Amino acid sequence: MTKTKLSRRISYMLRHDPDSIDENGWADVSYIVGRMREMLRSFDEKLLEEIVAEDEKGRYSYNEDKTKIRANQGHSVPLAADAVGMEKTDPPEFLYHGTAGGFMESILQEGLKPQNRNFVHLSGNMETAKKVGARHRKHGNTVVLLIESGRMAADGYTFWLTVNHVWQVEHVPPEYISVVQWEV
Ligand code: HQG
Numbered sequence: 001m002t003k004t005k006l007s008r009r010i011s012y013m014l015r016h017d018p019d020s021i022d023e024n025g026w027a028d029v030s031y032i033v034g035r036m037r038e039m040l041r042s043f044d045e046k047l048l049e050e051i052v053a054e055d056e057k058g059r060y061s062y063n064e065d066k067t068k069i070r071a072n073q074g075h076s077v078p079l080a081a082d083a084v085g086m087e088k089t090d091p092p093e094f095l096y097h098g099t100a101g102g103f104m105e106s107i108l109q110e111g112l113k114p115q116n117r118n119f120v121h122l123s124g125n126m127e128t129a130k131k132v133g134a135r136h137r138k139h140g141n142t143v144v145l146l147i148e149s150g151r152m153a154a155d156g157y158t159f160w161l162t163v164n165h166v167w168q169v170e171h172v173p174p175e176y177i178s179v180v181q182w183e184v
Helices: 003-016 029-037 044-056 102-108 127-135 150-153
Strands: 060-061 068-071 095-100 121-124 142-149 165-169 177-182
Touching: 003 029, 003 044, 003 068, 029 044, 029 142, 044 060, 044 068, 095 102, 095 121, 102 142, 102 177, 127 142, 127 177, 150 165
Parallel strands: none
Antiparallel strands: 060 068, 095 142, 121 165, 142 177
16 A cells, blocks of 8 residues: 555545544544554554655644644635634735646636635646646646736735645636646
8 A cells, every 4th residue: 555545545534524624624643543544454643644744745734742633735624714724925926827728718717716625726836836737637738827916915815825835715817817838
């Protein structure tokens, strides 16, 4: 069983399973370890700590005494406002969003929507956006969008920054979006 596979299930519980997390996104470490043992009998606290420490996107955080764990972003379970260790933050002038060509017609009509998550995710640099977009390759070639986040903030939109540096906003209307790169 690879750590990636185990991590996927942990992400699922911490983001999408209302029975696993409280209104601030926290799950008891003992509960998660117990549930993970259904998948891998030898799963223990130490393996969970390794998965958290080695995660390349910094997806998870512990509380101070490591009795609780939560995902830093990506939830679909509704949470209390500002719950997940993210802070309202003034964005830079521009942010980026990576997506797939097949979504573009709809995005240019209705803007970026959170779809199955609580927020639209934006990146501070093009490289990260490209990687995020490439995950959707079955929906077409990767497209990188430039978001006029500075102008959005000036117009009253709120931005949050997660502890692992993902920018979040509830909606990006089409007038703030332009295409910077359309992979061919
Ligand atoms: C698209 C990963 C049609 C949107 C990544 C995206 C990220 C629309 C897809 C995090 C649309 C949703 C989030 C509209 C948005 N019409 N399509 N109006 N508005 N879309 O996976 O941003 O590995 O929920 O462009 O690294 O791709 O999970 O969002 O293509 O940080 O930790 O709908 O997930 O992190 O897809 O990725 P997703 P995302 P993890």
